[in-house]
Amino acid sequence: MGILDRIREVVEGLTVHGQSTAILKVKAQIDNLFMIITVGDMLGVPILPPYYSLRLLPYVFPNIQNWKRYMLRERDFTDLVT
Amino acid sequence: MLNTPAPYILLGLVLYFLTYRFYARWIDKKIWETDPNRPTPSRLYFDGVEYFPVSKYVLFGYQFKSVAALGPIVGPLTGVLFFGWIPALLWVIFGNMFIGWAQDYSAMMMSVRNEGRSMGPITYKLLGDRARKILLVYLIFYLIIITAVFEWVIIDVLNRVPGTFTAVLFVLFGGIIFGQLIFKMRMDALLATLIALLIVLVGYFTVALIPATQWPTTNFLDGPGFFAQYGFDPKLTYPGTLTVAFWLLVLSILYYIAATTPMPKFLLPTVYVGYLPSIIALVLVLLAALVTPITGLTIQQQAVKNLYVDPMVNPQGGPIWPILFVTIACGAISGWHSLVSSGLTSKQLEYETDALPVGGGAMFTEGAVALSSIAAVMVLSQPPAGAAAYVQGASLLTTKMLQVPAIYMNILYGIFVTVMGLITSMLFVRIFRLIMAELFEDSPLGNKYISPIILLIVAGFLAFVGSWTNLWIFFGGTNQLLAGLALLLIAIFLASVKKPSWYTLIPGGFMAITTLAALAWETYVYLLYALQNKPIGVQASAAKLYGGAVVQISNFLSAAFGALLLVLGAVMAYYLFAGFAKYRQKQ
Numbered sequence: 001m002g003i004l005d006r007i008r009e010v011v012e013g014l015t016v017h018g019q020s021t022a023i024l025k026v027k028a029q030i031d032n033l034f035m036i037i038t039v040g041d042m043l044g045v046p047i048l049p050p051y052y053s054l055r056l057l058p059y060v061f062p063n064i065q066n067w068k069r070y071m072l073r074e075r076d077f078t079d080l081v082t
Numbered sequence: 083m084l085n086t087p088a089p090y091i092l093l094g095l096v097l098y099f100l101t102y103r104f105y106a107r108w109i110d111k112k113i114w115e116t117d118p119n120r121p122t123p124s125r126l127y128f129d130g131v132e133y134f135p136v137s138k139y140v141l142f143g144y145q146f147k148s149v150a151a152l153g154p155i156v157g158p159l160t161g162v163l164f165f166g167w168i169p170a171l172l173w174v175i176f177g178n179m180f181i182g183w184a185q186d187y188s189a190m191m192m193s194v195r196n197e198g199r200s201m202g203p204i205t206y207k208l209l210g211d212r213a214r215k216i217l218l219v220y221l222i223f224y225l226i227i228i229t230a231v232f233e234w235v236i237i238d239v240l241n242r243v244p245g246t247f248t249a250v251l252f253v254l255f256g257g258i259i260f261g262q263l264i265f266k267m268r269m270d271a272l273l274a275t276l277i278a279l280l281i282v283l284v285g286y287f288t289v290a291l292i293p294a295t296q297w298p299t300t301n302f303l304d305g306p307g308f309f310a311q312y313g314f315d316p317k318l319t320y321p322g323t324l325t326v327a328f329w330l331l332v333l334s335i336l337y338y339i340a341a342t343t344p345m346p347k348f349l350l351p352t353v354y355v356g357y358l359p360s361i362i363a364l365v366l367v368l369l370a371a372l373v374t375p376i377t378g379l380t381i382q383q384q385a386v387k388n389l390y391v392d393p394m395v396n397p398q399g400g401p402i403w404p405i406l407f408v409t410i411a412c413g414a415i416s417g418w419h420s421l422v423s424s425g426l427t428s429k430q431l432e433y434e435t436d437a438l439p440v441g442g443g444a445m446f447t448e449g450a451v452a453l454s455s456i457a458a459v460m461v462l463s464q465p466p467a468g469a470a471a472y473v474q475g476a477s478l479l480t481t482k483m484l485q486v487p488a489i490y491m492n493i494l495y496g497i498f499v500t501v502m503g504l505i506t507s508m509l510f511v512r513i514f515r516l517i518m519a520e521l522f523e524d525s526p527l528g529n530k531y532i533s534p535i536i537l538l539i540v541a542g543f544l545a546f547v548g549s550w551t552n553l554w555i556f557f558g559g560t561n562q563l564l565a566g567l568a569l570l571l572i573a574i575f576l577a578s579v580k581k582p583s584w585y586t587l588i589p590g591g592f593m594a595i596t597t598l599a600a601l602a603w604e605t606y607v608y609l610l611y612a613l614q615n616k617p618i619g620v621q622a623s624a625a626k627l628y629g630g631a632v633v634q635i636s637n638f639l640s641a642a643f644g645a646l647l648l649v650l651g652a653v654m655a656y657y658l659f660a661g662f663a664k665y666r667q668k669q
Contacts, residue, residue: 006139013143015357016271019350021132021426026346028131070129076202077218080516082148082425 028070035060035067043071085381086374087457094175094453098446101179106442113581114191116434123198124430133198135432138439145444147357148422151506152499153412154452156235159459159471160554161410164399166386167460169406174456177414178449181589185565187441188572188586189420193428194437200424201568208574213657220650223643224560225514229541231557232507234550237329238468239499241319245289245296246496252285253501257352265346278355290490301325312626321547322624330546334538340508341515341534349508356501363498368450370479371457377482382463393607397618398551404600408558413452417564468550469499511537547636549618552604556644559601563651566593570658577665594655598648605644612637
């Protein structure tokens with residue numbers, strides 16, 4: 001990696017990285033809502049019409065593992081600092 | 083040559099480099115035994131939101147941005163004004179070499195070895211629920227004090243560097259426009275950045291070239307007659323004046339908006355746009371400090387000043403131990419960094435071996451910022467108190483280097499200090515709001531629109547009638563105690579995995595004892611003045627305007643905060659030492 005690429009990445013970290021991570025969190029909250037109302041039963045949330053869940057399953061399938069990990073992870077007040 | 087700041091700043095940079103190259107790498111290899119092949123949390127727990135691998139250069143930039151704000155600027159210059167430039171310089175150099183980087187790096191590694199968990203869950207795991215609750219209460223009071231301190235720092239600069247407010251308004255406007263262009267109009271990021279920068283530049287040159295825009299003038303709401311009546315210096319900022327009330331209201335509105343609006347609408351774009359000119363300002367002042375033998379600026383400050391000050395003669399400052407070690411926090415060591423290191427950064431490290439360049443490297447770079455702040459105040463013969471000294475000194479250094487009219491640099495550093503302070507304190511108010519929402523889920527106290535008001539009223543009251551320097555020491559005390567506790571927690575973790583822990587245990591013990599002593603001293607000063615119904619230093623203005631009772635309430639409140647933090651800190655230190663002894667016995 002050249003020196004210019006390194007400088008570019010440092011500037012990216014200084015300016016954009018925190019912003020993009022915060023936006024990812026906002027997006028994840030909306031995605032999580034969709035996942036909960038469709039396949040929430042996987043986490044024990046009672047979802048009544050399983051027919052639609054089954055129809056949507058092929059589309060949500062690639063995200064299930066990451067979604068479960070994100071939802072079930074332990075959270076703490078010190079996580080709010082960043 | 084030796085009468086310029088350059089050789090001392092260079093010495094600091096060389097010592098940092100040698101520490102990084104030898105001591106830090108030795109700790110990294112021998113104690114933590116980092117291995118690039120061992121999977122990090124970013125790979126093991128990949129979720130694409132918080133946990134994902136990021137290049138070490140990006141993370142270095144992010145870590146530096148998250149830890150370096152006004153702390154490494156205001157702390158060192160206040161240390162120089164209290165005790166002289168040699169003690170301040172020595173603490174910034176040696177504090178960082180043996181304590182500062184060790185905390186930032188080790189907190190990151192401890193989190194990496196604990197599935198990317200932050201400080202709270204690790205405290206719970208090693209010491210139990212009570213210790214975690216103490217940490218939580220401690221953090222809430224820390225946020226109140228730091229908000230009050232930063233409010234005063236920003237108000238002082240806005241008041242004493244006319245034109246800063248107009249230029250900052252352009253920065254905020256640029257941020258809002260940038261947010262709208264990116265999120266509403268889906269514009270290309272580079273083009274949106276250029277438009278936002280153009281707005282910032284228009285603001286900057288408008289203020290520099292058109293004197294009429296250098297408004298509001300110093301103490302504009304109070305006027306010279308008011309100052310003559312009370313015998314105040316019309317160039318300074320005094321607690322309790324109408325001008326201070328005005329600026330406090332302006333800041334409170336900004337903080338409230340930042341805390342309650344969605345992040346992408348206001349806070350994030352403002353941080354982005356505000357940080358761009360700040361990078362230029364930081365680099366310029368460090369370069370200017372290194373070329374002082376060419377520009378001919380010499381050291382004007384006393385090398386060593388009073389090592390002990392009687393609190394009844396001068397309540398600002400105090401004995402060099404422990405006060406110097408809490409006056410200069412960021413740049414030497416800061417507890418806030420442990421929360422940042424164990425927060426997002428540890429979740430995104432690609433390889434374990436990246437922890438040293440990211441955590442340690444960012445801390446040493448922050449040390450360089452602190453050194454440049456010392457250089458800025460060293461060249462001033464009669465520096466004003468507070469961040470205005472930095473604006474004056476940095477302007478002088480860079481004006482001589484670039485050979486441009488002083489107003490350009492004055493405005494640049496006025497913007498820099500104000501924007502850095504604003505960005506950080508807006509984030510603090512938001513974090514306070516989120517913590518309150520977690521704590522008081524079903525109560526009005528946790529309400530999104532009510533909890534920021536609580537913080538703004540308490541912190542605003544302290545800033546309005548408070549003595550700035552004493553508040554700063556208070557903030558340093560809480561911040562440094564957090565650092566001491568983090569270092570002891572790391573020592574416990576190392577003991578629990580049967581690794582040598584001396585390199586964090588000794589600094590952790592030193593910091594815990596020093597900061598508890600500093601908090602006890604400052605609580606004593608506040609209590610002494612509150613019981614005798616006397617104002618502390620510049621509080622005299624507030625006492626004259628509103629009567630001694632208001633100042634007395636403020637000082638009692640500060641003393642109560644101090645006593646509470648002292649007790650909490652002492653209990654937490656006891657838990658940590660007892661925990662360490664327990665884990666050592668198991669070895």
